Amino acid sequence: MKYGMIGAGAMGYRYGVMLQENAGVDVDFIESWLPNVTKVREQGGVQVARDHVDQRLVPINIYTPEEYKGHPDVWIIFKKQMQLADELKRDAHLFHDDQFVFSAMNGMGHFEKIAQYFPAEHIIGGTAMIATVLNGPGSVDFMGAVGSETMHMSQYAGERGAVTDQVMADFKAADLNPIWSDNFMGMCLSKVVFNAVTNSLCTMFEIQMGQFITYPGVKDMATQLFNEAYDACERAGIKLIETRQEEIDSVETISHAYKYHYPSMYQDFSKGRPTEVDYINGYIAKIGREHDYVCRVHEFVTQEVHLAEMMRQYKQPTVPVQV
Numbered sequence: 001m002k003y004g005m006i007g008a009g010a011m012g013y014r015y016g017v018m019l020q021e022n023a024g025v026d027v028d029f030i031e032s033w034l035p036n037v038t039k040v041r042e043q044g045g046v047q048v049a050r051d052h053v054d055q056r057l058v059p060i061n062i063y064t065p066e067e068y069k070g071h072p073d074v075w076i077i078f079k080k081q082m083q084l085a086d087e088l089k090r091d092a093h094l095f096h097d098d099q100f101v102f103s104a105m106n107g108m109g110h111f112e113k114i115a116q117y118f119p120a121e122h123i124i125g126g127t128a129m130i131a132t133v134l135n136g137p138g139s140v141d142f143m144g145a146v147g148s149e150t151m152h153m154s155q156y157a158g159e160r161g162a163v164t165d166q167v168m169a170d171f172k173a174a175d176l177n178p179i180w181s182d183n184f185m186g187m188c189l190s191k192v193v194f195n196a197v198t199n200s201l202c203t204m205f206e207i208q209m210g211q212f213i214t215y216p217g218v219k220d221m222a223t224q225l226f227n228e229a230y231d232a233c234e235r236a237g238i239k240l241i242e243t244r245q246e247e248i249d250s251v252e253t254i255s256h257a258y259k260y261h262y263p264s265m266y267q268d269f270s271k272g273r274p275t276e277v278d279y280i281n282g283y284i285a286k287i288g289r290e291h292d293y294v295c296r297v298h299e300f301v302t303q304e305v306h307l308a309e310m311m312r313q314y315k316q317p318t319v320p321v322q323v
């Protein structure tokens with residue numbers, strides 16, 4: 001099976017390189033950010049490190065959407081939620097009716113946009129508990145020990161068929177450790193509620209997950225955010241694939257496992273870009289409002305992240321004091 005990766009950012013490189021190296025399948029990368037394409041071509045591939053060490057050059061094929069002439073069997077999409085609509089419009093000439101598409105972006109809103117270009121039964125949803133940092137053009141850091149990758153997959157609509165079986169087999173061979181779920185919304189929301197705690201709080205305080213978890217109040221804060229999210233989902237008839245307690249416990253284990261990781265939301269925040277908070281805490285709050293339940297803390301956190309985004313303009317870089 002041949003894969004086309006839309007978005008050669010942190011996660012695009014992570015999935016693409018692991019598929020190419022571990023599963024031995026063909027991957028073409030489609031990237032609209034020109035400095036990234038140029039850098040990869042100049043250096044002959046992408047620089048890949050794990051937890052900041054063992055950096056090595058991995059040769060890859062990278063194209064702008066306008067240059068690309070290939071016809072992959074399956075597209076994998078890893079863009080930020082805010083970029084997706086424009087990206088799909090720019091890539092539309094590359095899409096064909098026989099193709100399938102997989103995405104494990106954070107937040108919610110992407111599948112409806114993807115469904116405007118592909119039959120619903122050709123869409124495979126996913127979530128990735130896989131931490132990755134884009135250092136800059138042509139350079140990526142896989143965070144966490146080898147084998148720590150975990151992800152879920154589920155069919156967006158219709159039955160799971162032969163192509164989905166093959167994608168699952170390729171992801172297994174790539175060591176991405178996929179777990180199948182028949183509960184599409186429950187799978188998606190289980191990751192959204194996790195990101196609504198770690199991504200938003202680490203971003204506002206500009207901290208790594210390992211620093212975050214040292215605060216003794218994390219468990220109480222997480223419990224409050226999870227309870228509100230679970231109450232909203234229950235009213236909407238969505239049963240998450242993890243229990244409230246499993247989510248609370250996972251904040252501790254995952255923050256330790258990815259202790260040096262700044263969540264992806266912070267990576268946007270620190271580069272002066274908008275964050276995905278409206279698609280994460282904002283999405284949970286929207287589900288609540290639609291079902292006569294106000295998620296007060298998620299609404300507050302959404303505002304706080306936007307406040308922090310706006311306040312970046314007043315922040316001065318810290319200058320070390322001379323003594």
Ligand SMILES: NC(=O)C1=CN([C@@H]2O[C@H](COP(=O)(O)OP(=O)(O)OC[C@H]3O[C@@H](n4cnc5c(N)ncnc54)[C@H](OP(=O)(O)O)[C@@H]3O)[C@@H](O)[C@H]2O)C=CC1
Pocket residue numbers: 007008009010011012031032033034078079080081083087104105106107128129130131132133134263264265271276
């Ligand atoms: N990173 C992680 O650990 C995880 C991320 N995710 C999710 O996966 C999705 C993709 O995230 P991720 O791979 O982290 O995203 P990245 O920001 O690394 O890459 C996405 C795109 O952003 C653009 N880009 C990135 N950095 C810059 C920059 N400095 N200047 C200009 N453009 C830039 C590029 O596209 P363009 O040119 O079009 O702007 C790139 O293709 C998101 O939904 C995220 O929440 C899920 C699990 C873990």
Ligand SMILES: CC(C)(CO)C(=O)C(=O)O
Pocket residue numbers: 106128129130131132195198199258261262263264265
């Ligand atoms: C790695 C993880 C799970 C951390 O919250 C993530 O989803 C992200 O960084 O966006």
